[in-house]
Amino acid sequence: MAESPQRLVVVGASGGIGQALTRALLDEFPTAEICATHHRSAIPFQHERVAWRQLDVVDPGAIETWAADFDRVDWIVNCAGFLHGASGGPEKNIRSLDAEFLLENIRINTLPTLLLARHFSAALKKSPAPVLATISARVGSIEDNRLGGWYSYRISKAALNMALKTLSIEWRHSHPRGCVAALHPGTNDTALSKPFQANVPPGGLFDPSYTATSFVSLLSQLDPSQSGQFWAWDGSQLPW
Numbered sequence: 001m002a003e004s005p006q007r008l009v010v011v012g013a014s015g016g017i018g019q020a021l022t023r024a025l026l027d028e029f030p031t032a033e034i035c036a037t038h039h040r041s042a043i044p045f046q047h048e049r050v051a052w053r054q055l056d057v058v059d060p061g062a063i064e065t066w067a068a069d070f071d072r073v074d075w076i077v078n079c080a081g082f083l084h085g086a087s088g089g090p091e092k093n094i095r096s097l098d099a100e101f102l103l104e105n106i107r108i109n110t111l112p113t114l115l116l117a118r119h120f121s122a123a124l125k126k127s128p129a130p131v132l133a134t135i136s137a138r139v140g141s142i143e144d145n146r147l148g149g150w151y152s153y154r155i156s157k158a159a160l161n162m163a164l165k166t167l168s169i170e171w172r173h174s175h176p177r178g179c180v181a182a183l184h185p186g187t188n189d190t191a192l193s194k195p196f197q198a199n200v201p202p203g204g205l206f207d208p209s210y211t212a213t214s215f216v217s218l219l220s221q222l223d224p225s226q227s228g229q230f231w232a233w234d235g236s237q238l239p240w
């Protein structure tokens with residue numbers, strides 16, 4: 001049987017899904033050590049196997065410096081993300097497009113995964129079964145885009161998906177035991193979705209602990225032949 005992951009990194013572990021994922025990983029892998037990051041939020045909980053680090057994912061130098069602390073890493077799961085904030089929220093139409101808001105979406109939702117891949121590449125290579133997964137969103141699927149709107153968020157997640165797919169192709173050669181995954185969590189009851197929950201159908205709003213457990217199970221079962229796919233929480237595959 002494959003060795004379970006022992007050294008895990010969760011980026012954005014102060015968020016609704018990230019925090020639930022960190023707890024689910026602690027439960028599933030009882031000897032694993034987790035390095036978890038927060039940014040503006042306080043550290044949400046303390047645990048003897050979790051080392052917290054404050055990290056701004058839009059700071060490339062901070063990611064590079066932090067990565068240098070690691071020798072081997074088995075899994076990195078990036079749960080940091082942005083949909084709305086002081087600078088604005090998702091656009092209903094093209095008239096609402098704001099250049100700075102679009103770039104903020106890309107800075108938080110797209111670029112950090114590439115920087116994590118770049119700077120943690122050597123540490124992941126030392127793992128017998130490295131995983132790099134980032135929470136994307138179904139609205140980043142070009143094929144699945146039926147409703148329009150939400151330009152900046154959709155664009156940043158579509159670009160993230162392309163980044164992950166491209167990385168998976170490169171890592172077939174450089175990290176042949178590895179798996180790269182884009183994840184869709186469904187609609188979860190978190191601060192990020194709060195303003196947009198009104199039209200969610202009954203039963204369609206998940207507790208993040210449900211999604212987190214589903215992701216841990218999904219990621220545990222992936223093998224390198226499945227690298228470079230876009231997965232929903234329930235294990236179904238989404239179109240790019």
Ligand SMILES: NC(=O)c1ccc[n+]([C@@H]2O[C@H](COP(=O)([O-])OP(=O)(O)OC[C@H]3O[C@@H](n4cnc5c(N)ncnc54)[C@H](OP(=O)(O)O)[C@@H]3O)[C@@H](O)[C@H]2O)c1
Nearest residue numbers: 012014015016017039040041056057080081187188190192
């Ligand atoms: N909730 C949903 O329904 C839903 C649906 C589809 C996709 N997603 C995706 O799932 C992921 C997690 O979302 P969530 O619902 O858990 O949101 P959330 O509760 O708002 O958490 C967002 C996380 O991102 C972190 N973050 C934001 N900007 C950052 C920065 N500059 N540097 C470092 N960390 C930063 C936050 O850190 P601090 O709080 O410490 O600042 C927090 O940990 C996101 O990528 C989101 O797009 C969510």
